[in-house]
Each structure stands twice: as structure tokens, then as C-alpha cells.
Amino acid sequence: MNRKRLRIIYLSLIAFTVLLVALGPFFPTGKTGSYSVSAESAAAPASGQKKKLIMGTSADYPPYESVDAKGSGEIVGMDIDVAKYITSQLGYELEIANIDFNGLIAALQTGRVDFVMSAMSATDERRQSVDFSEMYYAARNTIVSKKSAPLATEASLAGKQVGTQLGSTQDLYAATIEGAVLKKLNKIPDLIQELNSGRIDAAIVEDAVAVEMTNSNPELAMNFLPAESADNGYAIAFPKQSPIVAEFNGVLSEMKENGKLDDITKKWFAEEETSSGALLGLNIDFSILKDYIPYILKGVYVTLLFTLVSALFGLVWGTILSLFKISGIKPLEWFATAYTSVFRGTPLLVQLTIIYYATPQLFNYDIPALMAAGLAFGLNSAAYLSETIRGGIMAVDKGQREAAIALGIPYRKMMIRIIFPQALRTILPALVNECVALLKESSLVSVIGVSDLMRRADVVRSDTFRSIEVLLFVAAIYYVLVLILTSFARKLERRLRRSD
Amino acid sequence: MINITDLTKAFGKNQVLKGITTTVDKGEVVALIGPSGSGKSTFLRCINMLETPTSGQIDIEGTAITDPKTDIARVRQRIGMVFQHFHLFPHMTVIDNITFAPMEVKGLTAQEARSKAKELLARVGLSDKADSYPSRLSGGQKQRVAIARSLAMEPDIMLFDEPTSALDPEMVKEVLTVIRSLADSGMTMLIVTHEMKFAREAADTIYFLDDGKLVERTKPEQFFTKPQSERAARFLEQVL
Numbered sequence: 230m231n232r233k234r235l236r237i238i239y240l241s242l243i244a245f246t247v248l249l250v251a252l253g254p255f256f257p258t259g260k261t262g263s264y265s266v267s268a269e270s271a272a273a274p275a276s277g278q279k280k281k282l283i284m285g286t287s288a289d290y291p292p293y294e295s296v297d298a299k300g301s302g303e304i305v306g307m308d309i310d311v312a313k314y315i316t317s318q319l320g321y322e323l324e325i326a327n328i329d330f331n332g333l334i335a336a337l338q339t340g341r342v343d344f345v346m347s348a349m350s351a352t353d354e355r356r357q358s359v360d361f362s363e364m365y366y367a368a369r370n371t372i373v374s375k376k377s378a379p380l381a382t383e384a385s386l387a388g389k390q391v392g393t394q395l396g397s398t399q400d401l402y403a404a405t406i407e408g409a410v411l412k413k414l415n416k417i418p419d420l421i422q423e424l425n426s427g428r429i430d431a432a433i434v435e436d437a438v439a440v441e442m443t444n445s446n447p448e449l450a451m452n453f454l455p456a457e458s459a460d461n462g463y464a465i466a467f468p469k470q471s472p473i474v475a476e477f478n479g480v481l482s483e484m485k486e487n488g489k490l491d492d493i494t495k496k497w498f499a500e501e502e503t504s505s506g507a508l509l510g511l512n513i514d515f516s517i518l519k520d521y522i523p524y525i526l527k528g529v530y531v532t533l534l535f536t537l538v539s540a541l542f543g544l545v546w547g548t549i550l551s552l553f554k555i556s557g558i559k560p561l562e563w564f565a566t567a568y569t570s571v572f573r574g575t576p577l578l579v580q581l582t583i584i585y586y587a588t589p590q591l592f593n594y595d596i597p598a599l600m601a602a603g604l605a606f607g608l609n610s611a612a613y614l615s616e617t618i619r620g621g622i623m624a625v626d627k628g629q630r631e632a633a634i635a636l637g638i639p640y641r642k643m644m645i646r647i648i649f650p651q652a653l654r655t656i657l658p659a660l661v662n663e664c665v666a667l668l669k670e671s672s673l674v675s676v677i678g679v680s681d682l683m684r685r686a687d688v689v690r691s692d693t694f695r696s697i698e699v700l701l702f703v704a705a706i707y708y709v710l711v712l713i714l715t716s717f718a719r720k721l722e723r724r725l726r727r728s729d
Numbered sequence: 730m731i732n733i734t735d736l737t738k739a740f741g742k743n744q745v746l747k748g749i750t751t752t753v754d755k756g757e758v759v760a761l762i763g764p765s766g767s768g769k770s771t772f773l774r775c776i777n778m779l780e781t782p783t784s785g786q787i788d789i790e791g792t793a794i795t796d797p798k799t800d801i802a803r804v805r806q807r808i809g810m811v812f813q814h815f816h817l818f819p820h821m822t823v824i825d826n827i828t829f830a831p832m833e834v835k836g837l838t839a840q841e842a843r844s845k846a847k848e849l850l851a852r853v854g855l856s857d858k859a860d861s862y863p864s865r866l867s868g869g870q871k872q873r874v875a876i877a878r879s880l881a882m883e884p885d886i887m888l889f890d891e892p893t894s895a896l897d898p899e900m901v902k903e904v905l906t907v908i909r910s911l912a913d914s915g916m917t918m919l920i921v922t923h924e925m926k927f928a929r930e931a932a933d934t935i936y937f938l939d940d941g942k943l944v945e946r947t948k949p950e951q952f953f954t955k956p957q958s959e960r961a962a963r964f965l966e967q968v969l
Contacts, residue, residue, distance in 0.1 A: 631816065632818070634805065637830065651820055
């Protein structure tokens, strides 16, 4: 009967996986920001073969680059149009990778991307690590503050809490403001949130962004700062000594001459968005989510797939490690103990970032973001699970092992058929906890651009310039997912307890 | 059939067996008796290598099982063992407990194993419990299933380690009846027991162990009426 029962569990797991895979084609997986645009130009390189260039961008900065979450889910914006034009002129195929702004330089250095266009200014500091093209756009720094407490000049910022986007040009500029207390945040929507909640008095962003911020948040006001130098110009970044800089510069100057660049700029800056007007007394308006719901829900699939893969990987690898620990073979025991110690002793976020950024450099393999995330979470979770499983195995009555040995049952069969099923019963609650933790912590993977639920929430936040609604919405989704998971686990537990 | 030469076993500094030499014949039923801590159970567990002897040699039908080169798992298939605490597999039904090893180790088909198991269940009087889980059985029933599970491997030798010590008094008899009928069928058996009446009736030979040594090895009649050693006499005085 036991076999039948195990078979039911296996079958339901397999069915679940098949279902997910079958549903897969209906949902785009992996990075939304990674799609190819074939260049239309006939001016292919001499070899006659279209070479692919990967462009890195942080698609949370409209109108330069953002995810068209209401529509196709693709990355759109002024930078994208410029990049498409240049690459098509040069006969390259363009692929776009969506990466957090402060990870862009690292992505260039590790060879993950061939160039970066992300409203990035060519500062001296950055020039030490990367090469830049000629500038293609110059923006002005702008102060955004509450209408009720407007701040207009650099001098007025003294003694105030001033927010900037980490790694942005304004971040560097703000450091030069005398007396200002700086607060660096990851995203533009974070700045808005902090402004609204009064934790910062002003945010310094560039003009185009300020326009969008104030459009969608009527209680905010903006004041342009005088453009002081050409320092603020945006340029395309390349790895040091990149051979394609000259080609790009050639097309850029062409574009400046024939007015193509102006056309693109106008296209993106002309549309003055009409305010959606959250005129309600309450500053929460869930109706803004309406058009984004399908886009956000697609993240559920990515989050679930990711959780399933990393949980299975963690379980298998954790089981192997736990067997190492009880093997009585010293080198295996030492390895498993050291492994657990390292993976439990360092933050998951650090492991994730190392695996994602270091793998291409160390192994010359361009690891996909979703795989890097599954690997990091699986490896990490295995460290915890190996202890849990070891405890579960030790908790099985010693007599069970002796009875199996006395019957002449070989070790493998004994472990798989006699010991593990009993250990599983003891550790099931701990396993469920681990799965719940994985599901929730999966939101960390958004930092390397996996388009899971959290990443999609971030995209919508940068698109709408509103945070609370989106965050509450995804929190509710996570909660429902956890509820479903725990109720599934309770059923499994009841089934396992049938022999009591 | 079983030749044991100068068997010793130490747990750390604690010398539990201090050199035991004896021979068990085919079909012989041996009852191991002695005060607690005398080494009875350890002696029994050495015979299927659940405990590795510190020194000495054990031969079973000419196979030196103490030799590290011997495939001990194969030898164990021919030696059944019944434990004080049954050790049934709790996540399997009674019939699965019995058919598991014959199918997985001996490669019997499910059909062969099941018909054999049903035969054995009938023999121990538990035909109606085939599909129950162990948790639904009484102690006496569990021990009878455990015996059936061992017999399913068709062993040449059966080892019983205090098979009735964990049972409520009213269940002792049903288990002893099964063991008794097994003894009468000609199975070679070694039984560690505190049931003196049973030992006297069922055993061919009594081993009296004390302090890790085989102090007496005699017929039951003689042991219970005229023990040779003073230690055995004192032990019998206390238990009878």
C-alpha cells in the first residue's frame, strides 16, 4: 500500500510540473527585457553574418527606458529607439537585458552586455571603469519636492533630507550640495514614496523624470536647476577598449546632423501625459492597476516555477549532503559541514549576486538569470535542508535500521524505502516552512532582473510612479500563494499520517 | 552448523563477551539465560553481525562470517531475527512488511511474495490483519507479524532477542506458542529469554551466561534440577 501512496505523491508532483510546463508557452518566462530586434538595415558587417549585440538597461526610467507593461511587456523608450537605430545602421542584431541601474557597470565589466544605454552620464568616475561614446542627450537636474513645502534652489537644500537614485548622475551632483543630508534609494518610485511619507524633503532627478513624477503625483512640484556643465550629458557606455565605440560614434554624429536624434527625442518628450488625477481624499487608487493586472499575474508563473525548481534542487542536494554528514567518511563529513557553514553564514542576496555576475567571468558561461537564481536558492536551501534531513534521519528509531539490516536489505533500498519515508513524516513541517520561505524570498531574484512577481511590481511602480497600490497587490498574491502551498502540505501530511 | 570460537566483544573499555566457544547443531533450539548484563543479547547480535566481534571467529555452515571479505548481507538473508521491540516498518501495512524483503532482496514477484505472506500470516493466526497498519495491532500481534516477516526470507537460523519482554503478560502466550511450533518444526534457533518455563519445555540446550562467559551448556532438565555452577544455582533461586 505504501508504494501506491508514494506513487500518488510522485504522480501528483509530476502532473503539477507537466501542467506548469504545458502552461509555459502562454506566459513569457525569464527576463521580459530580453528580446531580439532584428536589424532591418542591409548594411551588414563585412562577414555578411548578423552579429548580436546585447544592450544593458535599467528599464525603470521613463521616458528613456521602461517596460510597456500595459501593452506588449517589451522595453520601450528613447534610449531604446536610439539603440535600435544605431544597431540597425551598423547591421547588428539587438538584444536588450533589463538590469538594475547600479548593476549596469558590473554587467559591462563582466561581459554580460556589449554596451549600456540607460540615461547614463559620462562622469569621470565612470570613465575609469568603462568607455563612453559621444553624448546624445543633455538633461538638467531638477528638484522635486512637496507642493506644500517647495524647495527651488540649491541653497535651500542645506540641512534638508535629499533623496537620489543610487548610482545616478544626480547622486554625484547631490554630494556637492553643501549641508544636504543624502539618502540614496534604488528606484525612482522609492523616491516618490519617501517624499510622500515625508522621510525626505526633496528628490533630485533629471528633468524628464521630474515631469513624469509630478504628472502622476499632483501633490509634488518641480523646480529645474540651471544646467551647469556638459557633465550631465548622456552617453553610451562600453567595456574598456571596446572596438565598437567608433562605429557607434559615427552613427551618432550622423543622427545629430540629419535630425534623426531630434526626431526620436521629440517623440518621447512631446507627449505630456494627462494626470490620472488621484483626486480622492485618500491617496490610494487601485484603479491604476487595472491595465497592469495581466502583466503582474504572469509573474506568478515565474515565481512558482522558480520556487518549485529551487525547492526540488535544494531537497535533492540537501539529501545528498545529509547522507554525507552521517556517512562516517571523514572527508565527506568535512565537506558537508564546511558547505553548510559557508552557505548559512553568508547572505543569500550576496550568493545570488556572486553567482550571477561571477559565473560569466570564472567559467566563461553566460548563465541565464533564472538559472542563476535557481542555483543560488537551491544551493542555499540545501544547506538548511541538509541539517533538517539529517535530524529527521537520526530521529528514525535505530531498530528500523537493524530490522532492515537483519533482513539483508541493501543500504540504498533501506534508506529510500524504509528510513526516508519515516524521516519525511517528521520533517514535513520543516520542509513546508522552507518552501514558504523560498516562495517569499524569491522576491530577491528581481535584483538580477528575473521577471518574477516582485520585478513586475517594480516595473509597474516605475511606470505609474505609484507604489502602495502595486505593493499591496503583490503582497496579497504572495499571501494567497503561501496559503495554497500550506493547504497542499496539510493534505500531504494527512496522507502520510494514514498509518497512525 | 554454527561454530563459534573464542568470541569476544568490547564496547570501549567494557568487556561484554570474554571468550565464548561453542557449537550449535542443525535443528538445535538453544535458550540463552542469564542475569541482565551477562552478554546474552550481545552474543546473539554477533551471530548476524549486528555487532562486530572484537576478536574470535564465527562460522556458519563453513562460511567465516567474521571475515571482512564475506558478503555479510547474503549471510543475513539466511538468518532471521526477531527483536524485543518488533521493529515493524510503521509506514507499511502488515502484508507489505512481510513481502518487502522477499521482493526487494530475493527478487520474488509480488504474487509469489503475497501468497507466501498469506500462508505465513495464517500460520501465526493473523490472516485478517494483512491490510492493517502496525499501529492498529497489539504487542502480541506485532511480534507475530515480525516473526512472519523473518520467516518470509526462509531462513536456516532464527534469532530471538527477548521476544516477549516488551509484551503485556496476557500476550506472552500467543507469541510463545508460535515460537514453540517453529521449534518443533526443526528450525535452528537461538532464543534470549526470561521465560524459564518456556526455555525448559522448548529448548534442546540451555546456555547460561554470566559476566560475558558461557558458564553452563546443558540439557534443560539437568540445568533446572541440578545446575553445575554455584552462579547458576543462585540465579535460578532468584528467578524461580
